[in-house]
Amino acid sequence: MSMIEVEDLRKNYGAFRALRGVDFTVDTGEILGFLGPNGAGKTTTMKILTGFLNPTAGRAVVAGHNVLEDSVEVRRRIGYLPENTPLYDDMTVKEYLRYCGRLRRMGGTWLADRIATVVGMTALHPKYRAPIKTLSKGYRQRVGIAQALLHEPEIIILDEPTVGLDPNQVVDVRSLIREVGEHRTVIICSHILPEVEATCGRVVIIHEGVIVANGSAEVLKSEHSARTMFDVSARGEVDDLVVAVGNVSGVAGVAATGHAGGLASVRFESALGELDMGPAVTNAVSGAGLQLVSMVPQRASLEDIFRSLTQVEES
Template sequence: MTTLSDSANSQASQDGSPADQSGSQAMIEAHDLSKFYGNFAATRNVSFSIKQGEVAAFLGPNGAGKSTTMKLLTGYLAPSTGYASIAGHNMASDRIAGAKHLGYLPENGPLYPDMSAHSLLTFFGNARGISGRRLEERMESVIGTCNLASVIRKPIGKLSKGFRQRVGMAQALLHDPDVLILDEPTAGLDPNQIREVRKMIRELGEKKTILLSTHILQEVQAMCNRVVFINEGRMVFDGTPAELTRQQPDLDHRFHELTGAEAIL
């Protein structure tokens, strides 16, 4: 099993940054990230790096600190201590440059129910400085990737949860980022919709670096080649799914062993 201390020892380079043993660039980096609200620590000293081309599951029970850590990674929240980097850009001091490489889908995506999906994508494209033929090309690409053609002119408020999730994914992909951070992308979807989203993420993972949070163990087995485990705001595991299950083949029992919580099967 790879523990937090094992991971830190193997990844820490001489300058304190996560080392890259394979030569691939580290695209997502957390350096001793902590977030305090008074005496409450939402996260404490979280450190890990996700390399180019990896699809990593950020695993943990509800309330473990997954969403808070993701907000710190994206620059949405300022850390109390430590810092986050996206594609080598410090998200505190160089956030705009980092955001050009980042697509972020929060748990409750930034959707305006009175807008059509087409209008929303146009709005976000313009906000990101994309216009003209380039915007048309990118919209055509994400509409195809997210299978939105049948609802593209409908008001978002009239769409099913599954289609709203696809619209949220489309806006995160619109500027063709290198890195995707997805907060529980299958939450609230029915089984057919979950299969479609998982398939889409697997396809995106062939070209992009992805970190997705979940407390559903099948997400790990279906999509990911890396697992970062967090519980009560602290990292408790960082390694591959095979390493996670090496000592305990039953992943649900392994989840319970690490967190004391029951996973969603």
């Protein structure tokens, strides 16, 4: 069952078309990675989903509620962590969470119980009575996640949840996101691709206001691996290796990648597989008087796919 449905979503700012017919769904209990370069439409899409921005055209439904017709009900069902969490440094963690709860009209036993629950989930006990201004980046991020979870939302939207965290903090936040995702729908907006790949079951990539990829990391790698990348090493001069490999039929984009200790290395792309390219490259390298050491195919990473799909804007 879809918790979020987005159909032909469009948003214009004057003549600029920020969203140009965005379509995607997010299932109940799914952890979705929403990726895109700066200016691609990520923030605009999230603002529409959270009810803070009206679309020019199209339809967005959150937990059965249309964002245009019932934005208040939509907001009740969403917990949101913006990239720069709006914390109040003069408050303690306890005071801040109580303040957030009251803004959402929570109170009494319900608020007290929920604060205790989210403090436990985010491991904030050691800093519960500490002023927010004294907290590290990692603890500040935990406070932001705690406020997003406070009112028991069905959907959590996290914008760059691991930016600025050290490796140990990243592991902790990743574990927390997975725990949250067991019972809720989660959308993670991020540019840290390995983090998204490690956490999210599915990835949506938006570029220039259009969805350009939608699927699991493994599916995207399979779909976008029509061209295989190879790393070749041989004993000899790197310029000779570039020429030898470049003359092989089916080879494209040969580039030198290193030359040390008499070992030259190049990388190239081909639409052909290893069984087709192996003999031809071996013969070409040997024919140039070089000694082939290795030829290793490299499967496209999520970062490779992201760059290939957004290269116009990134160039």
